[in-house]
Amino acid sequence: MTGSGNPERNIVALTTAGYDRRIDVHPDLEMVASGLNAVLLANREALLRFLRARGAGEDAEDVLQDLWLKVERLEAPGPIADPRAYLFRMADNLMHDRVRASMRRVNREQAWSETRHDTDGRDDTPSAEHLLAARQRLLQVERALATLGERTQSIFRRFRLDGISQSRIAQEEGISLSAVEKHLQRAYRVVAALADDEANDAPASRSHTP
Amino acid sequence: MIGSEIRDQAALWMARARDPRFSDWDGLTEWLEADPAHNLAYEAAFAGHDLAGVLGEAGSGPSAAMPVSLPTRSPRWRQHGLLGGGLLGTAAAAAAIFAMVAPYGAATTDMVAETRPGEHRLIRLRDGSEIALNGNSRVVLDRSNERTARLERGEAMFTVVHDETRPFTVDAGGARMVDLGTKFDVVRTARGSEVSVAEGAVLYDPNGAAVRLGPGRLLRRVDGSELVEVSQTDPAAIGAWRTGRLVYRDAPLWRVADDLSRATGTKIVVDRNATNLPFTGAIVVAGVQREALARRLAAVLDVTVARRGEELYLKARATR
Numbered sequence: 001m002t003g004s005g006n007p008e009r010n011i012v013a014l015t016t017a018g019y020d021r022r023i024d025v026h027p028d029l030e031m032v033a034s035g036l037n038a039v040l041l042a043n044r045e046a047l048l049r050f051l052r053a054r055g056a057g058e059d060a061e062d063v064l065q066d067l068w069l070k071v072e073r074l075e076a077p078g079p080i081a082d083p084r085a086y087l088f089r090m091a092d093n094l095m096h097d098r099v100r101a102s103m104r105r106v107n108r109e110q111a112w113s114e115t116r117h118d119t120d121g122r123d124d125t126p127s128a129e130h131l132l133a134a135r136q137r138l139l140q141v142e143r144a145l146a147t148l149g150e151r152t153q154s155i156f157r158r159f160r161l162d163g164i165s166q167s168r169i170a171q172e173e174g175i176s177l178s179a180v181e182k183h184l185q186r187a188y189r190v191v192a193a194l195a196d197d198e199a200n201d202a203p204a205s206r207s208h209t210p
Numbered sequence: 211m212i213g214s215e216i217r218d219q220a221a222l223w224m225a226r227a228r229d230p231r232f233s234d235w236d237g238l239t240e241w242l243e244a245d246p247a248h249n250l251a252y253e254a255a256f257a258g259h260d261l262a263g264v265l266g267e268a269g270s271g272p273s274a275a276m277p278v279s280l281p282t283r284s285p286r287w288r289q290h291g292l293l294g295g296g297l298l299g300t301a302a303a304a305a306a307i308f309a310m311v312a313p314y315g316a317a318t319t320d321m322v323a324e325t326r327p328g329e330h331r332l333i334r335l336r337d338g339s340e341i342a343l344n345g346n347s348r349v350v351l352d353r354s355n356e357r358t359a360r361l362e363r364g365e366a367m368f369t370v371v372h373d374e375t376r377p378f379t380v381d382a383g384g385a386r387m388v389d390l391g392t393k394f395d396v397v398r399t400a401r402g403s404e405v406s407v408a409e410g411a412v413l414y415d416p417n418g419a420a421v422r423l424g425p426g427r428l429l430r431r432v433d434g435s436e437l438v439e440v441s442q443t444d445p446a447a448i449g450a451w452r453t454g455r456l457v458y459r460d461a462p463l464w465r466v467a468d469d470l471s472r473a474t475g476t477k478i479v480v481d482r483n484a485t486n487l488p489f490t491g492a493i494v495v496a497g498v499q500r501e502a503l504a505r506r507l508a509a510v511l512d513v514t515v516a517r518r519g520e521e522l523y524l525k526a527r528a529t530r
Binding site: 052053084085089092142160167185186189193194198199 | 217218220221222224225226227228229230231232233235236238239242243249251252253254255256257258259260261262263264265266418
């Protein structure tokens, strides 16, 4: 770690008058693991367990390696309030990205074998079609959420779109944290079911396109 | 087929885990380990989380009329802004008020540069970037990443050598900005933070509102407030303090006094009734003797100046 106790002891000599005298700052950088990597090492076993449970299975070590590299490449992550939670969140997202990537690959391969429009394997569906699909998805989500109470809907929007924390929503709404969780649980149940339907429908509907 | 109860549990875990303050990852691990179906249901809920993102996209109906890049705000919040500073006058002004991120915890402080009142310093970083520190100011650089600076007190002008892959980040009282190829000035005032851009651009609150500030843009944030105000200023006047010149347009007197205290080393206090008197003009402080300062301020600022020990005390003139 870089902390050497009193930060005042690291005061750098600087010019005190005018701008003609310039002193370059050369801090003696210590080549040690950054704070976040140190936290990663300390929580290695717990992270591996989480990755395995999140579906990484035997690849867990590889995914952890990916995570290590990602942490190393982090640009100016800034102060992180809870580094341990931060790493778990990164691991969670990493697994989610893997699932999404593999699903995209499957869809693309199916589309390729069925339509043969796309000569270089990339998805070049016309943007108008994308737009239409996006609009339809939006309508579906809105329709699905409309089955919920108004308060549940607005709490979900506040949380999902505005990024407001649950404790703050609880404060604003004057309800308990667990009540906020309940509202969000209902909303997540609905959008999860919708995502499930979409995942199951997508390849089937594609097979009808000429 | 995954049971309904598992889907309920997965939805609850998803709701919890997407909260920025969630920390019970061990609890989530245990639940996931209990049954492989749990992870499948969790992934489905995660896909639902992604899917719900369309609600925030442009053109998504009357419920989300705000542009994508701006977080939508509740009417209550907007009203707060109206009452808060009377900053909103027109629709255009409304667009300049953005949501703020919560200030975050303390950094691992490594290099500290500090100035006394009336003292200027120039810090030159290894990448060629420069930080000019005004009087009575304190800036902290992260030893492990020099391109992260925190202005704890006072004022600093940043001349940043832009590097696309290594953005330069400045934090001032919880207000956070990233350079996009830039010369910009940051002030911690008695009431909050200000950032003004002389050249290039700065991205304010990169992870939240992501407000892009071009040349001449001035952003103000009151400490602890959820709102910021963006206005126009003269780009040529930004950082003029480095040459002993202070330039203002409609600046409140408290702010002028703040700057003068920093620049001259003489503490200047403003009477309560005069704090918001507007001032437009330029004050040259370089080389001014303490004795001459009081006389000059009285003339320039159109106030009465009294000595109170080491301090100068500014009061509104009784008759104008």
